[in-house]
Amino acid sequence: GxxxxxxxxxxxxxxxxxxxxxxxxxxxxxxxxxxxxxxGEGPVLLIALYKAGELTSNGRLTAQFGITRKDSFLNISASxxxxxxxxxxxxxxxSGGSNYKLTFGKGTLLTVNP
Amino acid sequence: xAGVSQSPSNKVTEKGKDVELRCDPISGHTALYWYRQSxxxxxxxxxxxxxxxxxxxxxxxxxxxxAERTGGSVSTLTIQRTQQEDSAVxxxxxxxxxxxxxxxxxxxGTQLSVL
Numbered sequence: 001g002x003x004x005x006x007x008x009x010x011x012x013x014x015x016x017x018x019x020x021x022x023x024x025x026x027x028x029x030x031x032x033x034x035x036x037x038x039x040g041e042g043p044v045l046l047i048a049l050y051k052a053g054e055l056t057s058n059g060r061l062t063a064q065f066g067i068t069r070k071d072s073f074l075n076i077s078a079s080x081x082x083x084x085x086x087x088x089x090x091x092x093x094x095s096g097g098s099n100y101k102l103t104f105g106k107g108t109l110l111t112v113n114p
Numbered sequence: 115x116a117g118v119s120q121s122p123s124n125k126v127t128e129k130g131k132d133v134e135l136r137c138d139p140i141s142g143h144t145a146l147y148w149y150r151q152s153x154x155x156x157x158x159x160x161x162x163x164x165x166x167x168x169x170x171x172x173x174x175x176x177x178x179x180x181a182e183r184t185g186g187s188v189s190t191l192t193i194q195r196t197q198q199e200d201s202a203v204x205x206x207x208x209x210x211x212x213x214x215x216x217x218x219x220x221x222x223g224t225q226l227s228v229l
Contacts, residue, residue: 006156040223041220041222041223042118042205042207042219042220042221042223043157043205044220045217088156088157090157098170100145100162100164100170101162102218104149104156104157104158105156106156107154107155
């Protein structure tokens with residue numbers, strides 16, 4: 001099925017550094033979502049974006065819904081060890097799909113060195 | 115429990131055997147999804163149930179895969195004649211109703227290994 005292009009695939013950073021990851025798509029989405037998955041667990045929603053150009057923050061996390069509706073980025077500021085995990089972007093409700101389906105990126109594996 | 119519960123958490127099987135994976139949704143959640151997560155890949159949609167409506171089975175990769183949801187609650191995903199490429203984490207997710215993907219709650223998944 002369709003997938004989003006998510007980059008980078010992995011990141012290894014020092015505690016305290018800022019990180020940025022992004023997703024692009026050839027299709028327009030009505031909603032962009034960012035999830036985090038800890039080892040052995042299911043993904044948990046971090047941020048949801050509903051409007052093109054929207055910039056939303058959740059603590060040290062900031063995400064933006066691209067103006068073209070085909071991309072989104074997630075920034076994490078002042079990383080801490082518990083930020084370790086896999087981050088997924090997901091798009092919902094494009095012109096060729098069903099509103100109830102999510103299309104996921106392949107994920108960004110984040111490792112934080114204390 | 116309060117969350118989505120999946121069982122077993124791990125399943126090792128031999129090629130050619132059938133397996134059954136179970137998902138207990140959050141009480142009252144009418145929407146239920148199955149996703150497959152292969153190593154290094156994103157989540158692949160398999161099937162969607164909503165209340166008493168006919169399920170969307172468009173993501174099932176072959177006719178060896180099937181799923182049921184009894185009484186609008188518990189769901190089982192069955193894989194017949196398992197193949198090695200079926201090895202993956204199978205995730206169940208539930209939501210309160212229509213168009214509420216932003217409030218999807220995932221279970222911890224079943225790690226399936228086909229030898």
